[in-house]
Amino acid sequence: MSADVELDHVTIRFGDFVAVKSATLKIENGEFFSFLGPSGCGKTTILRTISGFLDPSEGTVRIGGQDMRGVGPNKRPTALIFQNLALFPLMTVEQNIVYGLRVRGASREVQRERADQLLSLIALSGQGRKKVAELSGGQKQRVAIARALAVEPQVLLLDEPLSALDLKLRQHMRNELRAIQKRVGITFIYITHDQGEALTMSDRIAVMNEGVIEQVGDGKAIYDDPATAFVASFVGENNPFHGHVVATDGEFAVIETVMGRLRGLNRRGARTGDAAVIFVRPESFRVGSGQADATIESAVLNVAFEGNLSHVFLKGPTKKEIVLTVGRSDGSLPGQGDTTRIGFDPRAARILPQGKLASD
Amino acid sequence: MIKYLLFFLPFIVVAAFIVMAARDRQRNRDAATIGFFRRNGPVLSTYFMVAVGFWTILIIVLPQLYMVEYSFRHNLTAAEVGGPKDVYTLANYHFLLFGRPSDNTAMNWLHIAVFFRTIIVSALVTIFDFCFCYPLAYFMAQVAKGGGARLLILCLIVPFWVNELLRAFAFKILFATSGLIDTLLMSTGLISDPIDFLKHDIGLYAGLSYAYMLSMIFPLYNAIESLDRNQIEAARDLGAPWWHIHLFVVMPFAKPGIASGCTLVFMLCAGALAAPQILGGPSSLWFTQLVYGWFFAAFDWPRGSAYAFALLLSCIIFVLAMLRLFKVSLTEIAR
Amino acid sequence: MSSPTLLRFTIGGYMLLFFLYLFGPLLIMSITAFNTPDYPQAAPWEGFTLHWFGVLFADENMMRGLGNSVAIGIGVVCLSVPIGLAGAIVMTQIYSRARGLYYVVVISPVLTPGIILGISTIVFWDRFASTIGAGYNSVFYNGFVLTVIGQASFISAYSMLIILARLQRFDKAQEEAALDLGASFTQVFRHVLIPFLRPALFSAAVLAFLSSFENYNTTTFTILAKTTLTTVLSGRIRVGMTPALSSLAVCIIVITLAGAVVYEILKRREDARAAERARTARMAEQQGMLAVGEPVSQAV
Numbered sequence: 001m002s003a004d005v006e007l008d009h010v011t012i013r014f015g016d017f018v019a020v021k022s023a024t025l026k027i028e029n030g031e032f033f034s035f036l037g038p039s040g041c042g043k044t045t046i047l048r049t050i051s052g053f054l055d056p057s058e059g060t061v062r063i064g065g066q067d068m069r070g071v072g073p074n075k076r077p078t079a080l081i082f083q084n085l086a087l088f089p090l091m092t093v094e095q096n097i098v099y100g101l102r103v104r105g106a107s108r109e110v111q112r113e114r115a116d117q118l119l120s121l122i123a124l125s126g127q128g129r130k131k132v133a134e135l136s137g138g139q140k141q142r143v144a145i146a147r148a149l150a151v152e153p154q155v156l157l158l159d160e161p162l163s164a165l166d167l168k169l170r171q172h173m174r175n176e177l178r179a180i181q182k183r184v185g186i187t188f189i190y191i192t193h194d195q196g197e198a199l200t201m202s203d204r205i206a207v208m209n210e211g212v213i214e215q216v217g218d219g220k221a222i223y224d225d226p227a228t229a230f231v232a233s234f235v236g237e238n239n240p241f242h243g244h245v246v247a248t249d250g251e252f253a254v255i256e257t258v259m260g261r262l263r264g265l266n267r268r269g270a271r272t273g274d275a276a277v278i279f280v281r282p283e284s285f286r287v288g289s290g291q292a293d294a295t296i297e298s299a300v301l302n303v304a305f306e307g308n309l310s311h312v313f314l315k316g317p318t319k320k321e322i323v324l325t326v327g328r329s330d331g332s333l334p335g336q337g338d339t340t341r342i343g344f345d346p347r348a349a350r351i352l353p354q355g356k357l358a359s360d
Numbered sequence: 361m362i363k364y365l366l367f368f369l370p371f372i373v374v375a376a377f378i379v380m381a382a383r384d385r386q387r388n389r390d391a392a393t394i395g396f397f398r399r400n401g402p403v404l405s406t407y408f409m410v411a412v413g414f415w416t417i418l419i420i421v422l423p424q425l426y427m428v429e430y431s432f433r434h435n436l437t438a439a440e441v442g443g444p445k446d447v448y449t450l451a452n453y454h455f456l457l458f459g460r461p462s463d464n465t466a467m468n469w470l471h472i473a474v475f476f477r478t479i480i481v482s483a484l485v486t487i488f489d490f491c492f493c494y495p496l497a498y499f500m501a502q503v504a505k506g507g508g509a510r511l512l513i514l515c516l517i518v519p520f521w522v523n524e525l526l527r528a529f530a531f532k533i534l535f536a537t538s539g540l541i542d543t544l545l546m547s548t549g550l551i552s553d554p555i556d557f558l559k560h561d562i563g564l565y566a567g568l569s570y571a572y573m574l575s576m577i578f579p580l581y582n583a584i585e586s587l588d589r590n591q592i593e594a595a596r597d598l599g600a601p602w603w604h605i606h607l608f609v610v611m612p613f614a615k616p617g618i619a620s621g622c623t624l625v626f627m628l629c630a631g632a633l634a635a636p637q638i639l640g641g642p643s644s645l646w647f648t649q650l651v652y653g654w655f656f657a658a659f660d661w662p663r664g665s666a667y668a669f670a671l672l673l674s675c676i677i678f679v680l681a682m683l684r685l686f687k688v689s690l691t692e693i694a695r
Numbered sequence: 696m697s698s699p700t701l702l703r704f705t706i707g708g709y710m711l712l713f714f715l716y717l718f719g720p721l722l723i724m725s726i727t728a729f730n731t732p733d734y735p736q737a738a739p740w741e742g743f744t745l746h747w748f749g750v751l752f753a754d755e756n757m758m759r760g761l762g763n764s765v766a767i768g769i770g771v772v773c774l775s776v777p778i779g780l781a782g783a784i785v786m787t788q789i790y791s792r793a794r795g796l797y798y799v800v801v802i803s804p805v806l807t808p809g810i811i812l813g814i815s816t817i818v819f820w821d822r823f824a825s826t827i828g829a830g831y832n833s834v835f836y837n838g839f840v841l842t843v844i845g846q847a848s849f850i851s852a853y854s855m856l857i858i859l860a861r862l863q864r865f866d867k868a869q870e871e872a873a874l875d876l877g878a879s880f881t882q883v884f885r886h887v888l889i890p891f892l893r894p895a896l897f898s899a900a901v902l903a904f905l906s907s908f909e910n911y912n913t914t915t916f917t918i919l920a921k922t923t924l925t926t927v928l929s930g931r932i933r934v935g936m937t938p939a940l941s942s943l944a945v946c947i948i949v950i951t952l953a954g955a956v957v958y959e960i961l962k963r964r965e966d967a968r969a970a971e972r973a974r975t976a977r978m979a980e981q982q983g984m985l986a987v988g989e990p991v992s993q994a995v
Contacts, residue, residue: 053871072398074874086868090890099886100876133972136980151876363822381790396788401880411781416800419848423815430818496713499706519717521951523909525928526944530720532932533727533735533941540723543739570716631808633912638932648810648912655916661818668814675808 002186003064003077003154004029005050010059012045019045021211022059027189027204032181034198035191037208038234038358043191046208047157050189052076064154079153083160085144087132093143094119094128100151118146121180138169145180155187162197174201195235199223207231209356225267229355232279237309237325239280240357245272253351254293258316263293264349275354280344282309283327287334290343297341298322300334312342366425370417431666435659452666471650478647479674482629485568486622489576492569493621497580498610502589513581520574528567528638535563535639564639571635572628576621583617584610619686626682627675647671725948728941735938748946750939757943760927763839764908767923770843771850771907772900778847779854779899780892783862786855804849809912816845816917838921845917846907853906854899861895 005027012020020042027033035043048054050061052073061068068076079100087096095102097118098111106114119125122142132140141161148156158177162170178201181188192198198205199219206216207230215227226232233240243257245266253266255278262278270276289295298314301321308328316322324342326333334340385395397405432448456475459468500509519527534540537556587610595605611618636646651671654664727735731742751757782801789797804812824835834840865888873883889896911925918926931940 051875072874073871074877074879078875080872080875082868082872084866084868086866086872088869088873088887099873099878103873103876103878103882103886130975131972133969134975134979136976136982139979147876363826377790377793380792384790399788399880400784403881404884407777408781408785411778412785415778415782415847415851416797419816419844419851420800420804423819423848424811426819426822427811427815430822492713495706495709499710515714516717518951519721522721522944522947523911523925523928525911525925525932526724526940526947527720529928529932529936529940530724530944532936533724534720538734538736570720573717627806627808631810631912633810633915634929637929648808651810651814652915655814661821665814665818668811672808672811 001152001154002030005155005187005189006060006062006065007046007050008060008062010046010049010056010061012042012049012054013057019211020049023213024059025206025213025216027187030185030187031203032178032188032190032201034202034205035189035208036193036195036198036205036235038193040210041208042211043208044159047080047159047189047191050155051078051080051157077154078157079148079151079155080157081144081148081159081161083163085140085161087140087144087147089132091132092128093124093130093132093135096132096143097128097146097150099147104151114150118150121149122146137165138173141165141173145177149180149184153186155189156181158188158190160192161190163192163194170197177201199235207234209234209358226279226350226352227268229277229279229352229357232277232350232352234358237282239282239285239324241278241280242354243276243278245270245274245276245351248272252346255351259296259298259322261293262296262349263291263346264351265347266351268352270351270353276351277354277357279350279352281327281348282325284344284348285324285326285342286344287326287332287340287342289341291346294346294349295341295343296322296324297339299339300336302336303333305333312340314340362429366429367422369425370421374413374417427665428669430662431669433662435662452663453670455663456667456670474645474650475647475670475674477644478630478671479678481565481568482626483678485565485572485629486576486625488569489573489625490580490618490622493573493576494580497577498584498606500577501581501584502587502592516574516577524571525634525638527571528635531563531567531570532638535566561639561641561644564635564641564644567635567639568629568632571632572625575624575628579617579621579624580614581617583614583620587613615686619682623679623682626678630671630675630678721944721948724941725945727938728945730938733937735936735941747938747942750937751942751946754939756922756927757924757931757939760922760924763921764924767839767842767846767914768904768907770839771846772903774843774847775851775854775903776896776899778851779856779858780896782851782855783859786859787862801852801855805852807849809910810916812848813845813913813916816841816848816913817919820844836919838917838919841917841919842914842921842923845913846910849913850903850906853902857899857902858892858895861892865891 007023007025010020010023011018023042023046035046037043045054049056050063050068052068052071052075055069063077073080088099091099094115098106098115101111101114115128116125119128122145124139124142124146127139132143135143144161161177162173165173174197177188177190190198190201199222202219204216204218205222207214207222209230215222215231217225222231222235226235229240232238241255241257241259241262243255243262245253246256246261247254248266248271249263251265251267252263253270253276254261254263255276257278264278264280296314298316300312301315302313304311304313310326310328310333312324312326312334314322314324326342334342382395400408431452432450434446434449434451436446455468456471457468458466459471496512500512532539536542591609591613592605595609600609631648632646633648633652636649640646640649647667648671651664651667654660654667658664724735726740728747729743729745730736730740731744731746786794786797786801820835820841824830824833829835869887869891870883873887874880878886909925911929914923915926915929928940928943931937
């Protein structure tokens with residue numbers, strides 16, 4: 001059984017500090033939904049509020065259509081996987097997994113059966129007798145998931161579960177989690193600061209910054225059509241140029257920056273005179289001339305090669321240097337000292353109203 | 361009347377705090393503060409409140425309040441309670457200072473002398489313990505390596521597993537006229553007749569100093585241990601002589617430990633009962649023995665309470681004076 | 696003699712003096728337990744005997760006192776450890792403005808002279824009893840009950856401090872995980888918190904028993920008509936000293952040393968077990984890294 005989760009103008013305050021400002025969204029039944037944002041943006045707070053460990057200062061949380069006000073964490077149809085896993089160190093693997101059943105008074109046979117089922121789901125069959133201290137990081141991870149699934153929750157909440165694992169294991173576990181979700185079919189709510197994770201695993205993503213939900217949408221929407229400067233700068237690599245709008249032209253706009261006039265798609269209604277930022281992704285740059293208002297030209301101070309991306313350091317009009325992140329393309333990289341032209345397709349650029357960037 | 365008011369006083373204080381807390385919670389609308397009852401569930405909350413309430417109110421606070429209240433009452437039989445004689449009085453404290461009107465002296469010199477003797481000897485024992493234990497504490501903390509320090513700590517603890525009464529007993533054996541010390545002294549010809557150490561209270565002083573050494577060493581050790589060895593090295597490099605280093609580098613740093621140790625030893629010594637009873641000479645008394653006498657020889661509990669309260673007050677005054685002298689606050693001493 | 700050597704000599708001399716002072720009296724006392732004369736005597740040595748141990752165990756008053764001390768000790772453990780546990784938990788949850796006062800109140804018995812604790816206990820319950828009209832045979836004048844209560848005042852504080860130290864290292868996330876899985880508060884307490892606190896509860900119980908057993912100042916006032924080992928002992932020492940008392944000391948020393956040895960052995964065994972577990976985890980970690988490619992959820 002699965003349920004949808006609805007946040008209705010949820011505001012959460014700690015004394016004077018507002019951790020979450022009027023969050024409103026609906027997570028569909030059976031979705032894999034992620035909250036993506038930097039540390040301190042409020043995503044953990046939202047998760048703990050859905051779990052029942054915090055009460056919203058304003059607004060309502062509904063799970064499966066029911067208002068969860070006053071319902072404690074032990075009565076909600078949710079299960080939470082903690083960032084540090086919080087396995088019970090004095091119990092064995094099997095005892096950990098069936099704990100939820102034990103407190104509900106399930107018989108020994110039912111507990112044993114379910115434990116066997118879940119142990120084979122996470123490929124730890126026969127290892128039920130081990131103590132938690134004898135497991136590797138990845139194994140502990142899987143036990144935490146099994147423990148949460150054992151109580152058959154309607155919503156599974158995951159608090160940055162992969163952050164403690166190393167890179168290879170993390171990528172492996174991403175696929176595993178997605179596969180488990182598809183198999184079990186319940187709503188997964190996942191929080192992370194790693195956008196690669198969010199993009200590969202989720203049906204939809206909510207990007208958050210400083211307590212505000214900036215955008216909700218699927219991976220493509222977030223990547224190709226960011227709603228705010230923050231989303232554009234946080235998700236994927238992006239090159240920002242600040243300036244103000246000098247002309248609008250249908251779906252395009254032109255903005256005056258330190259590198260000259262640049263044109264891009266204006267999907268979010270910036271008007272002439274507004275302070276704005278134009279974003280160009282590395283994969284959209286081509287070394288060589290482009291259109292007149294879609295080319296950046298300057299002397300190259302340095303080039304740093306980073307595999308599929310390279311950073312080209314250009315001389316700017318002020319003392320500060322301009323850094324372009326450029327993707328691998330057929331053209332060769334410019335050399336140090338050369339004056340180079342790097343162009344892009346205006347359709348690939350996005351103009352967004354001025355706002356806080358991820359790097360700020 | 362006051363007797364009944366006194367009973368409810370702590371409950372009123374607790375209720376006041378609960379009301380304050382509830383009001384604070386409402387005002388803040390903080391997501392994180394959940395009420396005590398909601399946080400622990402009904403069963404556990406009741407257990408916690410009953411246990412802590414019984415402990416703080418019925419075992420700690422009320423007995424103290426009642427002891428003080430009792431000290432201002434006459435020693436009445438059961439029949440007289442509630443009758444005309446049942447009034448408040450300063451008679452018990454008056455007795456401590458002035459004795460019976462039938463005595464020849466103006467003031468109760470006997471008891472006053474006992475009181476001051478107790479305080480002064482306790483102070484001297486404290487000073488002696490400090491001087492005697494400081495070098496060892498310093499050695500353990502700064503000079504001995506890890507394993508050596510642990511071994512020393514173990515060696516220190518072992519004697520104190522033996523009951524304080526038996527330790528006093530050991531001293532009694534040592535200092536008796538037929539005891540080892542007198543035997544040794546006589547056999548070497550230093551003295552011809554045995555010296556009655558016990559009669560002259562030497563045994564008592566030695567026993568008291570011995571009894572509380574541990575309470576002096578450990579606070580000192582803890583305080584000195586946290587001193588960065590480099591500071592001492594630096595002072596030595598600058599040419600400071602060893603006594604200078606101790607007086608001006610180590611001891612100021614270890615002030616909380618020194619204050620803590622001295623406070624403990626003084627209070628334990630002034631309130632000691634076992635050692636004075638066992639080692640005290642026949643003509644000398646410790647103040648605690650006077651208190652005991654009022655309770656179980658004279659059956660005058662109010663007077664005993666008054667004497668006890670006087671002792672408690674003096675200890676508190678001494679401790680506060682120590683804190684002021686060393687310029688240390690109470691929180692720094694708490695171990 | 697050069698200065699460093701002089702210094703070392705002085706230090707050596709000081710240490711010798713110190714440990715002589717520390718151990719000397721006890722050593723002498725232990726020797727007297729085995730020496731024949733009626734009066735405890737270390738020198739001259741008149742002959743080895745175990746006679747005094749027999750006298751000790753035949754002493755009815757002493758044995759009765761011992762039994763009472765054990766009973767009171769058990770009573771104190773049963774009262775102070777639960778109180779200490781509640782006290783520690785309340786300390787972590789109490790309204791912040793009340794915390795300072797709460798701390799002072801619960802620590803005060805530790806600093807208060809033992810006789811004052813004893814006196815205040817008997818005075819309070821005497822007044823309480825007379826107000827409600829209970830007679831001298833009632834529980835309020837029972838030496839056992841009063842002693843347990845009087846000792847519990849400061850022994851609960853010891854328990855609380857020990858438990859609090861351990862409690863502060865508790866990972867709150869475990870409590871939340873248990874709640875999240877559907878446990879009630881009492882279940883969380885029983886299944887997660889108590890097992891975690893068990894070592895501290897055990898230490899507190901042992902300390903409570905030992906502190907109660909050897910307590911004299913407070914007990915002397917609260918025991919009223921009854922006796923404990925310490926009150927009998929103090930009477931015996933003042934009147935009727937025999938080497939039987941020294942043999943008691945020897946027994947106590949031997950038992951405590953034995954207890955320390957057993958404790959050390961158990962501790963070493965537990966450490967070995969923990970090291971073994973850590974090794975298993977490291978091996979699992981390495982194996983995991985080699986086999987990362989295989990998909991896990993193929994299994995069902």
